[in-house]
Amino acid sequence: MQANVGGFDRIARILVGLVLIALTLTGTIGVWGWIGIVPLATGALRFCPLYTVLGIKTCPMK
Incomplete structure (x- = not known):
């Protein structure tokens, strides 16, 4: 899993x-x-499976 x-x-x-959880x-x-x-986990793990499928990467690291 790459960030x-x-x-x-x-x-x-x-x-x-x-x-959302607090509400x-x-x-x-x-x-x-x-x-x-879901967004809490993807933010904490720095990995979003949907981004991989769509080819999006907001992380500046290689």
Whole structure:
């Protein structure tokens, strides 16, 4: 697994994931908020399988 998520993209994914999970835990949104686990995980692992399929790479490392 080569890192393909970097910089602003990584920070945005982690923040969106945490906000969705927090909103779910507070009851503001329904169970669909648990989808926040996906952007949280892809930001933490710096790897997005969909980016690999689409040929996108936001990470400046080679």
